[in-house]
Amino acid sequence: MxxxxxxxxxxxxxxxxLPENVREAPFWVYIQAEGTGTLVVPExxxxxxxxAEGPFLALAFEGPLPLEMIGVLGRVGSLLxxxxxxxxxxSAFETDYILIRERYQKLAIETLREAGYQVG
Numbered sequence: 001m002x003x004x005x006x007x008x009x010x011x012x013x014x015x016x017x018l019p020e021n022v023r024e025a026p027f028w029v030y031i032q033a034e035g036t037g038t039l040v041v042p043e044x045x046x047x048x049x050x051x052a053e054g055p056f057l058a059l060a061f062e063g064p065l066p067l068e069m070i071g072v073l074g075r076v077g078s079l080l081x082x083x084x085x086x087x088x089x090x091s092a093f094e095t096d097y098i099l100i101r102e103r104y105q106k107l108a109i110e111t112l113r114e115a116g117y118q119v120g
Contacts, residue, residue, distance in 0.1 A: 011054030
């Protein structure tokens with residue numbers, strides 16, 4: 001299985017509403033649940049004064065992945081947890097994404113390659 005490293009330095013932020021300029025971003029995700037919004041965007045698209053964490057690196061599973069596919073995120077999450085790398089994961093219709101803190105990029109990629117994943 002192949003994971004693609006996306007070319008964006010991303011930040012995770014609390015956001016009650018979708019910022020007006022976010023649709024211009026090269027990559028963005030907004031999740032609204034239970035009255036709390038979570039935004040994933042490059043730094044220049046963060047709402048002013050937003051509580052944010054980052055930078056993160058995004059890895060995407062090369063897809064499309066069938067919706068019935070089981071264990072994709074679980075296996076990668078377990079491998080990375082074993083070496084102390086936490087993930088923020090979310091799924092789209094055709095693939096799954098994981099965010100890892102940029103400072104763990106080398107460790108995460110080495111760990112996944114050693115487990116047989118193609119990462120690039």
